[in-house]
Amino acid sequence: MSELLKVxxxxxxxxxxxxxxxxxDRNRRSYVDxxxxxxxxxxxxxxxxxxxxxxxxxxxxxxxxxxxAPVLDGEVRFDGAVLPKGNDSYLRPDRRRxxxxxxxxxxxxxxxxxxxxxxxxxxxxxxxLSDDPDRSALELLSLVGLSTDFADxxxxxxSGGQARRVCLARALAQKPDLLIADEPTAGLDVSxxxxxxxxxxxxxxxxxxxxxxxxxxxxxVRHVAEQMAIMYLGRFLEQGLSELVFQxxxxxxxxxxxxxxxxxxxxxxxxxxxLSGEVPxxxxxxxxxxxxxxxxxxxxxxxxxxxxxxxxxGKQAWNCFHALP
Amino acid sequence: MTTPVLEIRDLSVxxxxxxxxxxxxxxxxxxxxxxxxxxxxxxxxxxxxxxISTIIRLLAPNAQIxxxxxxxxxxxxxxxxxxxxxxxxxxxxxxxxxxPMTSLNPVMTIGRQMTDIQYRDNxxxxxxxxxxxxxxxxxxxADPADQLSRYPHHLSGGMRQRVAIAMALMTEPALLIADEPTTALDATLEVQIIHRLQQLQQDFGCAILFISHHxxxxxxxxxxxxxxxxxxxxxSGTTRDVFLxxxxxxxxxxxxxDPARIExxxxxxxxIAGNLPDLANLPGGCVFRPRCDESIDICTRERPPLDGVDxxxxxxxxxx
Numbered sequence: 001m002s003e004l005l006k007v008x009x010x011x012x013x014x015x016x017x018x019x020x021x022x023x024x025d026r027n028r029r030s031y032v033d034x035x036x037x038x039x040x041x042x043x044x045x046x047x048x049x050x051x052x053x054x055x056x057x058x059x060x061x062x063x064x065x066x067x068x069a070p071v072l073d074g075e076v077r078f079d080g081a082v083l084p085k086g087n088d089s090y091l092r093p094d095r096r097r098x099x100x101x102x103x104x105x106x107x108x109x110x111x112x113x114x115x116x117x118x119x120x121x122x123x124x125x126x127x128x129l130s131d132d133p134d135r136s137a138l139e140l141l142s143l144v145g146l147s148t149d150f151a152d153x154x155x156x157x158x159s160g161g162q163a164r165r166v167c168l169a170r171a172l173a174q175k176p177d178l179l180i181a182d183e184p185t186a187g188l189d190v191s192x193x194x195x196x197x198x199x200x201x202x203x204x205x206x207x208x209x210x211x212x213x214x215x216x217x218x219x220x221v222r223h224v225a226e227q228m229a230i231m232y233l234g235r236f237l238e239q240g241l242s243e244l245v246f247q248x249x250x251x252x253x254x255x256x257x258x259x260x261x262x263x264x265x266x267x268x269x270x271x272x273x274x275l276s277g278e279v280p281x282x283x284x285x286x287x288x289x290x291x292x293x294x295x296x297x298x299x300x301x302x303x304x305x306x307x308x309x310x311x312x313x314g315k316q317a318w319n320c321f322h323a324l325p
Numbered sequence: 326m327t328t329p330v331l332e333i334r335d336l337s338v339x340x341x342x343x344x345x346x347x348x349x350x351x352x353x354x355x356x357x358x359x360x361x362x363x364x365x366x367x368x369x370x371x372x373x374x375x376x377i378s379t380i381i382r383l384l385a386p387n388a389q390i391x392x393x394x395x396x397x398x399x400x401x402x403x404x405x406x407x408x409x410x411x412x413x414x415x416x417x418x419x420x421x422x423x424x425p426m427t428s429l430n431p432v433m434t435i436g437r438q439m440t441d442i443q444y445r446d447n448x449x450x451x452x453x454x455x456x457x458x459x460x461x462x463x464x465x466x467a468d469p470a471d472q473l474s475r476y477p478h479h480l481s482g483g484m485r486q487r488v489a490i491a492m493a494l495m496t497e498p499a500l501l502i503a504d505e506p507t508t509a510l511d512a513t514l515e516v517q518i519i520h521r522l523q524q525l526q527q528d529f530g531c532a533i534l535f536i537s538h539h540x541x542x543x544x545x546x547x548x549x550x551x552x553x554x555x556x557x558x559x560x561s562g563t564t565r566d567v568f569l570x571x572x573x574x575x576x577x578x579x580x581x582x583d584p585a586r587i588e589x590x591x592x593x594x595x596x597i598a599g600n601l602p603d604l605a606n607l608p609g610g611c612v613f614r615p616r617c618d619e620s621i622d623i624c625t626r627e628r629p630p631l632d633g634v635d636x637x638x639x640x641x642x643x644x645x
Contacts, residue, residue, distance in 0.1 A: 275517070
């Protein structure tokens with residue numbers, strides 16, 4: 001497989017809106033590091049799942065990769081070429097090649113446009129992609145398994161699953177190499193969730209896309225992603241082959257997360273790992289390992305410095321002084 | 326058996342829409358006994374939200390209650406005047422909503438919000454603040470007195486949801502309705518909230534009506550489960566019965582679709598083929614028939630009644 005995206009030590013920083021003093025005096029401005037040194041690789045035809053709770057920086061990471069969030073530092077290589085830093089100019093010539101399926105499907109579709117127009121729009125912007133936007137729009141519709149009857153409907157006439165399909169069709173219009181799906185199944189029912197995920201897998205095989213899925217549903221990760229990364233307060237605490245991470249989590253947060261996953265068998269007495277303490281605020285990033293105040297294996301050094309990356313033969317890596325065996 | 330806190334009898338609710346009458350709930354029967362946690366499972370469009378709105382009588386203007394009754398401590402809520410209903414809401418029946426960021430006021434401190442809702446009590450401000458702090462402590466928030474002066478955006482998602490729970494329990498309600506309260510949280514915090522709810526339920530002795538489409542959360546938390554599909558109850562019973570011995574084909578298919586249950590990693594996840602029936606134009610007979618692979622002749626003609634004693638199913642084929 002060939003490498004598609006290589007990210008090293010990416011940081012995204014947002015300014016925090018302060019009072020009048022911070023507007024006048026540069027030194028008094030404060031910032032929040034939403035993505036705090038993330039490295040990842042995605043190959044063509046491969047899926048990486050990013051798991052983490054709301055506020056852990058998953059969506060910001062996705063936006064940064066599309067050039068929609070201010071990158072402070074780090075290197076992004078897309079298909080071999082290093083992309084320039086900065087906010088707006090970042091990625092522009094190549095933006096077509098990375099597409100994003102936004103989290104809220106109905107919110108990301110204009111309520112005043114029919115499905116036909118919504119799907120034709122990317123072809124009007126990137127006119128090199130198609131001579132006949134209308135025909136291409138209908139082709140996309142059939143690619144995502146919707147009949148042509150849907151072409152003249154408005155977004156509010158679609159169900160959640162159908163709206164997701166339209167968003168996927170729109171994301172595929174620009175013939176991307178990398179598709180970033182932000183919570184593609186959030187709010188979907190289990191019976192429809194499978195449809196959307198199966199469709200993603202099919203299209204991936206057909207087009208050889210690299211996919212990054214953002215989710216907080218661990219149950220789907222095992223099925224759809226070869227690689228996974230566990231994000232907590234802007235960092236990847238553990239990442240690697242999903243199979244290995246599920247089998248033998250090394251970071252205590254990963255272990256707690258996997259153990260906490262509620263089972264539908266009421267008799268299964270899960271081996272829970274109790275976490276106490278609160279999730280710290282990004283505004284006051286704790287010193288040392290961000291997880292130390294909730295970690296059951298915490299020691300003195302965890303409060304002082306962030307542990308270096310360790311890995312087992314490059315297939316699974318984690319940042320922890322006291323990793324699980 | 327004790328008298329139920331809440332007894333929903335034969336409730337039907339419809340919405341007037343451009344496409345005609347949308348029959349959102351049809352002949353719903355649910356009983357909630359004191360101190361029990363009842364889970365309602367169902368997919369979007371099954372009528373969960375309409376059901377809650379009907380219980381707290383906050384239905385949209387185009388809704389119409391077609392029939393039935395909702396007995397809360399033997400009083401029919403549907404017959405109460407607005408003032409009496411207002412006295413119950415947030416007092417004897419309270420709610421925790423899905424997204425605490427939108428249910429808490431972003432421009433007021435936690436303390437202000439928690440004292441404001443004690444407007445019914447004739448106490449001093451200091452007493453109200455002390456009560457607010459004691460509730461925050463009971464939901465497991467550290468330094469409760471300090472938190473009172475903070476704003477919702479200062480708190481993490483898990484803390485905000487616990488603040489919302491503390492506020493809902495402030496008046497020691499007889500019934501707490503929780504509408505997907507863990508959707509925005511990661512698994513560790515989800516479990517934390519569930520265990521906290523179980524603990525609080527025992528302390529306060531209230532009944533909880535818990536709505537979710539996360540099957541695992543329901544299995545973990547609830548004593549009893551009600552499975553809804555397209556505006557009807559298709560199966561109800563104890564959590565063990567429903568999850569371990571599901572009878573209705575819909576419940577079975579739903580459980581099969583849960584990716585957590587599939588041991589072997591697969592790129593081809595099971596789905597329930599077909600779509601929800603159009604509620605404005607219902608098919609005759611069983612509502613699940615168009616998607617059911619076990620249907621027989623009678624399923625197209627007659628709607629199956631919800632049959633059974635403790636474990637009830639509405640199915641001609643698998644029911645009793």
